[in-house]
Amino acid sequence: MTFRKVFLFAAISPLNLLCQTPDLPTFHSNSRLVTLDISVTGRRTGSPIDGLTAESFQVMDRARPQKITQFSHGDSVRPLALILLVDIRQWTSPNVKILRDSLSKALSNLRAADQVGVMTFEGEPKTIQPLTTDRGPVLDALSTITTDQVALLHQAELSWCPKVAENGGFKGLEGGATGCRSGQSLAMAVRSGVRQMSDRAMGASRVFVVVSDDNNLTPNRMATQTADFSEKEEVTVSLLKKLSGFWAHWLVGAAPVVDPRYIKPGAQGRDGTYRAVEYYSQRTGGETVNVTGSDYGAALEKVLGSIVGRYQVGFVPDADGLDNTFHKLTVKVTLPKSAKSAPEVRYRDAYFASAAEPVP
Numbered sequence: 380m381t382f383r384k385v386f387l388f389a390a391i392s393p394l395n396l397l398c399q400t401p402d403l404p405t406f407h408s409n410s411r412l413v414t415l416d417i418s419v420t421g422r423r424t425g426s427p428i429d430g431l432t433a434e435s436f437q438v439m440d441r442a443r444p445q446k447i448t449q450f451s452h453g454d455s456v457r458p459l460a461l462i463l464l465v466d467i468r469q470w471t472s473p474n475v476k477i478l479r480d481s482l483s484k485a486l487s488n489l490r491a492a493d494q495v496g497v498m499t500f501e502g503e504p505k506t507i508q509p510l511t512t513d514r515g516p517v518l519d520a521l522s523t524i525t526t527d528q529v530a531l532l533h534q535a536e537l538s539w540c541p542k543v544a545e546n547g548g549f550k551g552l553e554g555g556a557t558g559c560r561s562g563q564s565l566a567m568a569v570r571s572g573v574r575q576m577s578d579r580a581m582g583a584s585r586v587f588v589v590v591s592d593d594n595n596l597t598p599n600r601m602a603t604q605t606a607d608f609s610e611k612e613e614v615t616v617s618l619l620k621k622l623s624g625f626w627a628h629w630l631v632g633a634a635p636v637v638d639p640r641y642i643k644p645g646a647q648g649r650d651g652t653y654r655a656v657e658y659y660s661q662r663t664g665g666e667t668v669n670v671t672g673s674d675y676g677a678a679l680e681k682v683l684g685s686i687v688g689r690y691q692v693g694f695v696p697d698a699d700g701l702d703n704t705f706h707k708l709t710v711k712v713t714l715p716k717s718a719k720s721a722p723e724v725r726y727r728d729a730y731f732a733s734a735a736e737p738v739p
Contacts, residue, residue, distance in 0.1 A: 411695055411696065411698075411701075412448070412449065412693045412694070412695055413440075413693060413694055413695070413696060413730050414449065414613065414691060414692070414693045415438065415664075415691070415692050415693070415708070415710065415726050415727065416584055416613075416615060416664065416689045416690075416691055416726065416727075417436070417664070417689055417690045417691070417692055417710055417712075417724065417725070417726045418664065418666070418685045418686070418688070418689045418690075418723075418724070418725040418726070419431065419688075419689075419690065419712055419722050419723075419724055420685055420688075420722065420723050420725075421719075421720050421722065421723070422720050422721045422722060422723045423720045424720070425681060425685075425723075426684070427684060427685060427687075427688025427689075428714065428718070428722055429452075429453075429688070430715070431452070431690060431712070431714075432450070433447050433450035433692070434713075435712055435713050435714070436450075436690070436692050436710060436711070436712055436713075437710070437711040437712075437713075438692060438694055438708065438709075438710055439708065439709040439710075439711075440694070440696055440700070440706050440707075440708060440730075441700075441706050441707055442709065445694040445696070446694060446695075447692055447693065447694055448693055448694055448695055449691070449692065449693030449694075450690070450691070450692055450693070451690070451691045452689075452690045452691070454490065456584065456689065456690075456691045457582060457583055457584045457691065458490065458492040458493050458494065458580070458583045458584070459489065459490075459493040459494065459495075459583060459584050459586055459686065459687075460493075460494050460496075460510055460576040460579070460580035460583035460584065460585050460586070461489075461493065461494065461495050461496070461586045461587075461588065461686070462495075462496045462497070462498055462510070462572045462575070462576070462586070462587050462588070463482070463495065463496070463497045463498070463517075463588050463590065464498045464499075464500060464504075464565075464568055464572070464587055464588065464589045464590065465478070465497065465498070465499050465500075465521075465524065465590045465591075466499075466500060466501060466565075466589070466590060466591035466592070466593055466595075467499045467500075467501050467524055475521060475522075475524045476522075477673045477675055478521060478590060478675050479518055479521040479522060480676075481674075481675040481676035481678075481679050482517070482518065482521065482675075482679060483514075483518055484676060484679075484680070485676065485679035485680045485683050486514050486517070486683070488680065488683045488684055488687050489683065489687060490687070491512065492512065493512065494510040494511055494512050494579065494580050494583065495510065495511065495512075495514065495517045496508050496509050496510040496511065496517070496572075496575065497517055497520040497521060498568055498571070498572060499524060500564040500565055500567075500568045501564060502564055503564065503567070504564055504565075504567050504568035504571055506571070506575065507520045507523060507524070508520030509575060509579060510575060510576065510579045510580055562595040562596050562597030562598075562601070562602070562655040563597065563601065565589070565595050565597070565655055565656070566597060566601055566602070566605040566655070569587065569605055569608070569609060569614070569616075569659070570605075570608065572587060573585065573608075573609075573612050573614060584613075584615075584689075584691070585612065585613060585614045585615065586614070586615045586616075586617070586665075586686055587614065587615070587616045587617070587665075588617050588618075588619065588679075588682060588683075589616065589617070589618045589619065589656050590618075590619045590675075591618065591619075591620060591621075591656060592620065592621040594654045594655075595654065595655040595656055596654060596655070597655040597658075602655050602658055602659075605655070605659065606658060606659050606662040606663070607705070607731075609659055609662065609663050610662060610663060610705065610727050610728075610729050610730065610731065611731045613727070613730075614663055615663045615664055615665045615686070615727070616656065616659040616660050616663045616665040617660060617665035617666045617667070617668075617682050617686070618656040618657065618660055618665065618666070618667045618668070619668055619670055619675065619678045619679065619682065620656070620667060620668070620669055620670060621669070621670040661728075662727065662728055662729075663727045664725040664726040664727045664728070665725070666681075666682055666685055666725060668681055668682055685725075692710075696732060700732060701732045701733060701734040702732055702734060703731075703732065703733060703734050704731070704732060705729040705730070705731055705732070706729060706730055706731075706732045707728060707729050708726065708727065708728055708729055708730060710724055710726050711724075712724050
């Protein structure tokens with residue numbers, strides 16, 4: 380399964396989460412139903428493929444075929460809770476106006492019931508627009524990201540990062556000295572955003588779209604825990620990535636990120652870190668889209684179009700297999716004979732088989 384490039388996220392007090400506990404909050408449903416958001420696009424065109432039925436999909440839990448008990452597409456799928464997570468360092472901040480103008484058009488792909496919010500990260504993450512179905516405040520929120528705000532956040536990071544480092548980064552994790560990494564701020568934003576989604580959009584399909592021109596390098600254990608958390612909470616992460624300067628050169632020929640539980644080790648970043656957003660995207664079924672020049676519009680429309688065009692497929696796992704571990708998922712899609720190209724299929728690659736009784 381291949382992935383391209385684009386990402387999203389949102390916020391509560393991340394520093395408190397850092398310093399208090401390594402436990403990952405889990406928001407329960409009243410059913411054991413496992414729901415998968417599956418993106419099926421043309422490998423050559425990148426456009427969503429419509430017209431598929433439940434019979435077009437085969438879902439396997441640890442290689443065992445599952446009976447599909449729920450299927451939806453188009454207007455019948457769950458509403459979205461989508462958070463645009465903007466990295467506001469100096470490389471991105473001059474493009475905020477372009478991003479706003481591009482987003483205005485791209486949001487027209489969403490349905491009236493879909494909620495959108497905006498967060499920024501660089502140091503302590505900040506929510507600048509909570510989830511809402513009103514598109515106006517979302518666009519206005521992007522206009523508040525100014526050069527002065529970026530400068531203030533850089534200053535705030537100088538005081539925030541040492542506190543994180545003093546507390547050992549994520550409690551119980553290696554690499555406390557890496558507390559100032561942008562990847563740590565990103566990891567906090569993911570947790571904060573999920574809490575906001577739970578509070579304001581219970582039952583919605585959760586998506587983060589990250590806009591960044593940085594690799595957001597993250598210590599291995601922290602990246603793995605954040606990806607595990609995202610899969611438990613059924614979150615999809617996509618990335619809009621504009622490569623420039625040093626990172627554009629660094630990435631030439633760079634090996635892809637890996638999780639040693641699934642892929643042979645040795646392909647992570649040079650210093651033993653993960654390029655976080657690409658990694659989260661791979662694990663959660665998101666998409667990574669490279670931004671060429673200042674063309675955020677095409678990238679946003681591609682990502683949001685793929686999200687809106689997803690299929691939702693559900694199955695109920697066998698009770699005997701609920702063992703409080705992650706179960707690897709495999710999805711196969713059969714296209715009609717009239718299809719002109721092979722599909723590219725994206726979905727989260729695992730679910731957590733909790734043995735606990737569902738919470739009503």
